[in-house]
Amino acid sequence: MIKKNQTLGEFIIENQKYFEYSTGELAKLLNSIRLAAKVVNHEVNKAGLVDILGTAGATNIQGEAQQKLDVYANEKFIRMLTNREIVCGIASEENDDFITIEGQHKDNKNKYVVLIDPLDGSSNIDVNVSVGTIFSIYRRITPVGTPVEMSDFLQPGNQQIAAGYIVYGTSTMLVYTTGYGVYGFTLNPPIGTYYLSHPKMRFPEKGHIYSINEGNYLQFPQGVKDYIKYCQAEEDDRPYTSRYIGSLVSDMHRNILKGGIYIYPQSSKYKNGKLRLLYECNPMAFIAEQAGGKASDGYRRILDIQPEHLHQRIPFFCGNKEMVERAEAFMRNADAPK
Numbered sequence: 001m002i003k004k005n006q007t008l009g010e011f012i013i014e015n016q017k018y019f020e021y022s023t024g025e026l027a028k029l030l031n032s033i034r035l036a037a038k039v040v041n042h043e044v045n046k047a048g049l050v051d052i053l054g055t056a057g058a059t060n061i062q063g064e065a066q067q068k069l070d071v072y073a074n075e076k077f078i079r080m081l082t083n084r085e086i087v088c089g090i091a092s093e094e095n096d097d098f099i100t101i102e103g104q105h106k107d108n109k110n111k112y113v114v115l116i117d118p119l120d121g122s123s124n125i126d127v128n129v130s131v132g133t134i135f136s137i138y139r140r141i142t143p144v145g146t147p148v149e150m151s152d153f154l155q156p157g158n159q160q161i162a163a164g165y166i167v168y169g170t171s172t173m174l175v176y177t178t179g180y181g182v183y184g185f186t187l188n189p190p191i192g193t194y195y196l197s198h199p200k201m202r203f204p205e206k207g208h209i210y211s212i213n214e215g216n217y218l219q220f221p222q223g224v225k226d227y228i229k230y231c232q233a234e235e236d237d238r239p240y241t242s243r244y245i246g247s248l249v250s251d252m253h254r255n256i257l258k259g260g261i262y263i264y265p266q267s268s269k270y271k272n273g274k275l276r277l278l279y280e281c282n283p284m285a286f287i288a289e290q291a292g293g294k295a296s297d298g299y300r301r302i303l304d305i306q307p308e309h310l311h312q313r314i315p316f317f318c319g320n321k322e323m324v325e326r327a328e329a330f331m332r333n334a335d336a337p338k
């Protein structure tokens with residue numbers, strides 16, 4: 001049941017009963033993410049004032065210069081999740097390998113693992129453009145009480161039990177799903193409470209926004225080039241509008257609210273696309289499908305793809321169902337033997 005202005009904490013507890021197996025651990029887990037997001041939000045909002053702008057002088061496994069705020073956000077989320085002993089393992093974009101959380105009692109009875117992109121789109125921080133955090137939660141598949149293994153993290157996205165994002169934009173919002181719809185909560189900064197502002201978020205029936213970095217046009221597969229030309233043609237209800245922020249969370253959030261498709265395809269620079277399957281595409285795909293949309297790699301449903309390694313990249317087509325299906329048709333037609 002949806003109550004106007006319900007707080008995130010009330011909502012989690014009230015909907016706990018819809019969540020099988022949970023013994024309140026998921027509520028604690030979502031609450032720890034909520035708290036970490038408040039702390040990161042505080043830093044993001046004052047990034048221009050203190051020395052946390054710019055690069056941290058290190059690079060992550062992706063070979064990308066780590067921003068100071070990337071490192072800060074990563075440390076905050078990992079510490080928050082570790083100190084509360086709610087999860088048995090964490091994988092992060094910023095860490096080469098996964099982290100095993102040894103419980104104080106050594107026989108860690110926790111049953112969830114979290115995969116996280118602590119600060120996505122962080123290259124936008126220095127230019128004051130919105131960034132976000134993305135998280136994905138699974139039940140472990142190895143025996144409870146034993147150290148987590150890679151197999152606990154390499155589960156297909158259709159096994160996620162919860163996924164969400166925080167968008168640090170003109171307002172800070174936490175959006176998540178546990179498989180019963182997508183709910184958006186807006187932070188009221190003076191009191192540090194999130195209120196239910198977007199119940200049952202769903203893509204509009206039709207979408208007219210396409211989000212893609214057209215600077216890479218010449219490197220795109222022919223099917224993507226054909227789809228972009230389709231979007232730009234002046235007929236039917238086109239041309240569509242091109243909107244690309246360069247921050248997956250922001251582009252996806254806008255497209256769910258307004259209707260649109262986000263595409264990061266394979267290219268000569270990124271043979272398997274740029275986005276990571278485990279902590280960007282899977283959580284966003286779970287949310288998109290729960291909001292009535294669709295997510296694929298241009299051919300296969302993202303949530304059915306069996307991951308092979310932690311930082312695996314994958315082409316990503318995600319948005320309104322009819323827009324994704326049309327883009328997939330262009331991909332198939334371009335591949336068909338002439």
Ligand code: P6P
Nearest residue numbers: 120121122213246247248249274
């Ligand atoms: P490009 C940010 O680094 C990110 O992972 C997504 O948030 C964003 O949509 C994309 O990469 C931007 O990549 O190559 O267009 O700058």
